[in-house]
Amino acid sequence: MEPILVLVGFLGAGKTTLLKRLLLEAQQVDWDPYVILNDYEHAELDARQLAGQLSEGALKPLDGSCICCSGITALRDSINRIPRRKQGLTLIEANGTSDACRLMGFLGVGLDARFKPPVQIAVVDVKNWQRRGEHNALEANQVKVSSLIALTHTSGLPDVRIQAVKDELQQVNPNATIQDASELAILQLPELLTVSGSVESFEHQKSHWASCSVALPFLPDEACIEALCTRIPKTILRVKGCTRLGTSLDYTYFERCPDGTVSIRPFKGEPTTGSKLLVVGPGSEPDKLEEIVAQVLAAH
Structure with a gap:
């Protein structure tokens, strides 16, 4: 069965940077990745930055809607149309305001049986974690159903700040593994388990x-x-x-x-x-x- 990895995180957290590295590592161990990129408009701009790392036809930009709401049908259809590959791996980068809880709920149904249950990775900018003002609730919501939380923008930060963010993340999602993004290895990712448990509903329209x-x-x-x-x-x-x-x-x-x-x-x-x-x-x-x-x- 083919793993599906979903990268979520606030705007500017470093999702695309992590995605590029995961793609390179995947190809080095003979995975055949397929990437879906979601953005508000012109997702093709970001897609072109990745085109050189992928085989022809292995990149699908989705724009014009949020994939956790009005765009969920297009996302499901895009996944189900992905060609079968011998060593397939699907990676999805959600836009920076996606309601991660809702997204994972929608992706839990309607996918072909050849895919494993989606696994979510939250990319967290440690420097700016919960310094988003009125958007703090959205940022916290994005880590609630993540199997792994990847920390970015830690360079130059005092240890006390990094540990404080880790402690807060552990409270928000006690089931997730938390580690620095630089420590991630592509081989460990498909083995992650999906996080289960009840999650409070988030008023997502605030983030649209x-x-x-x-x-x-x-x-x-x-x-x-x-x-x-x-x-x-x-x-x-x-x-x-x-x-x-x-x-x-x-x-x-x-x-x-x-x-x-x-x-x-x-x-x-x-x-x-x-x-x-x-x-x-x-x-x-x-x-x-x-x-x-x-x-x-x-x-x-």
Whole structure:
């Protein structure tokens, strides 16, 4: 039977980074992975970052809905259409506001018998754990039914902070294994057991933040990206974009995480959506976004 691993975690916790490493390890031990990526809009942007690690046809981006609610049917259908492989392994990365409890409940029914019960891995940003203000309940909910909790962003943190977060996580989910993400080994993951037990219902509609995307003009340089990410209000919890810089014909991908850090890296190929800017969070409105882009370009 084929294992299904579901990665959940708050925006910017490090799910995609962990996914990339797990993919590499899986291929080194002859697993044949298939990946499903969920995002609010243009999941293809993230998908293209993984394309080079997977065989043709082994990557499915799902966008436009949350896979724990309106998108659950599309997710089930996508899983059931996955080709049979000799050493198959399915990995699903949920978007950063998924209700993990509801997602695992829905995935418990309707899947082909060739799949094992899904196992959930929660990626927790130790630096920012429960420092999300009104979104703390969502973040805590994401670890309640996880078999394993992978800790990220621990570098430079005092031991007392790391231990305090571990203690809180143990209280939220006493059945989970907690370890640093760097210590995970792909061979241990399919052997994890699904977590059972009763979980309090979470009012998930609170986490269905607005999202929008707008066409993004080519930008002069990386400094302009930094300025753009700085100018977008902090109520916007995630910023992603893909565009060309200066006279370069190559595309550059960038993102701003909830803690404000900006990551800029080359994008493989050309996005089918064209040059785009995507934001997720309260107050996401195309008109405001276009105004900010215009202001930044005028200043550069």
